Amino acid sequence: xxxxxLFRPIDIAPAYQKVADAIEREIxxxxxKPGDPIxxxxxxxxxxxxxxxxxxxGIRVLEEGGLISRDSSRRLHACLPxxxxxxxxLSRALVLHEVTFRELYEASMTLEVASIExxxxxxxxxxxxxLAGNLARSEAAxxxxxxxxxxxxxxxxxxxxxxxxxxxxxxxxxxxQLFYPTTEMIVTGVAEGGPRLVAAHRHLIDAxxxxxxxxxxxxxxxxxxxxxxxxxxxASLDRSVEHMxxxxxxxxxxx
Numbered sequence: 001x002x003x004x005x006l007f008r009p010i011d012i013a014p015a016y017q018k019v020a021d022a023i024e025r026e027i028x029x030x031x032x033k034p035g036d037p038i039x040x041x042x043x044x045x046x047x048x049x050x051x052x053x054x055x056x057x058g059i060r061v062l063e064e065g066g067l068i069s070r071d072s073s074r075r076l077h078a079c080l081p082x083x084x085x086x087x088x089x090l091s092r093a094l095v096l097h098e099v100t101f102r103e104l105y106e107a108s109m110t111l112e113v114a115s116i117e118x119x120x121x122x123x124x125x126x127x128x129x130x131l132a133g134n135l136a137r138s139e140a141a142x143x144x145x146x147x148x149x150x151x152x153x154x155x156x157x158x159x160x161x162x163x164x165x166x167x168x169x170x171x172x173x174x175x176x177q178l179f180y181p182t183t184e185m186i187v188t189g190v191a192e193g194g195p196r197l198v199a200a201h202r203h204l205i206d207a208x209x210x211x212x213x214x215x216x217x218x219x220x221x222x223x224x225x226x227x228x229x230x231x232x233x234x235a236s237l238d239r240s241v242e243h244m245x246x247x248x249x250x251x252x253x254x255x
Contacts (some may be wrong), residue, residue: 015050019058022048027067027078038068038076057166104178105228105237111172112156112224116204116216118163123208127162131205133205134158138201142194149184153177162208181245186230188248195231200226 013021026032039042044055056149059076062068069079119127134155156176160169187193200223207216231237233243 007171014056016061019044019048019050019055020061023062024056024065024067026243030086031153032078032144034079036078038078040075045197046074052192092228098242099175100238101182101228101231101235101241101244102237104175105224105231106183107175108172108179109221109224110222111175112159113217114165115156115160115163115172115215116207118165118168118218119159119208120211120213122164123162127158128205128209131155131162131208133180135201137207138198143186145184145194148194149180149198150184152197152201153180159204159208171249178241181248182227182231182241185234185245185248186227189234190230192227196226196230 021030023038027034032038040049041052041055042241045052045060045215048055059068063070066079068076070076094192104126123131138148138151138155141151153176155195156179157169157173160172163169183197187197200219203219204216205225207213207219
């Protein structure tokens with residue numbers, strides 16, 4: 001009878017990945033700070049003791065992740081990871097895991113309520129002006145589902161920005177990138193969807209302006225519940241958002 005193995009084969013990372021991991025560790029743990037020079041490719045070849053192609057591939061990985069950049073002299077510098085790249089990477093993971101609307105709704109209820117609470121407390125006049133501009137664009141876009149869905153996604157980004165909490169902004173962004181497809185589907189398929197969305201945004205801005213936390217939370221919950229009810233009218237809560245949006249887009253092309 002064969003004996004079950006006690007150990008797994010060792011996964012040996014390629015040299016370029018080891019180079020990228022070593023540099024990333026120094027940036028993430030703060031020993032290399034954003035803006036600090038890392039050197040040239042030649043410097044790194046000498047320090048790591050590997051060939052130039054290995055260094056270039058490691059640099060490519062770090063540049064794609066937004067951890068390093070080059071200046072005009074081709075020297076490398078550390079920088080903060082690009083927010084949009086982090087968010088899009090995580091959003092792709094949500095798509096690959098076939099996230100359902102029900103899951104998106106439940107997570108959004110927690111994150112969007114936290115956003116409005118922070119916005120009511122800390123929004124600046126500049127934040128309010130941005131929200132008002134978004135509302136004006138939304139009112140003009142009621143007849144265009146795609147444009148209104150874009151405005152809606154931007155509105156929620158602006159509310160999170162007004163909370164002045166960067167951790168909250170980062171936490172909500174990956175899931176929020178799925179707002180657009182669901183909102184476009186609702187506004188296309190539910191006649192009252194667009195006007196109700198704009199009205200809710202108007203109430204939310206008013207709550208932020210008046211520093212009325214109770215009204216802000218109330219209208220955020222109503223807005224999200226409306227979003228769910230609208231989606232239930234046209235699709236299933238328990239199927240992949242991405243799959244349903246693809247079906248919606250294909251049907252629109254056939255029309």
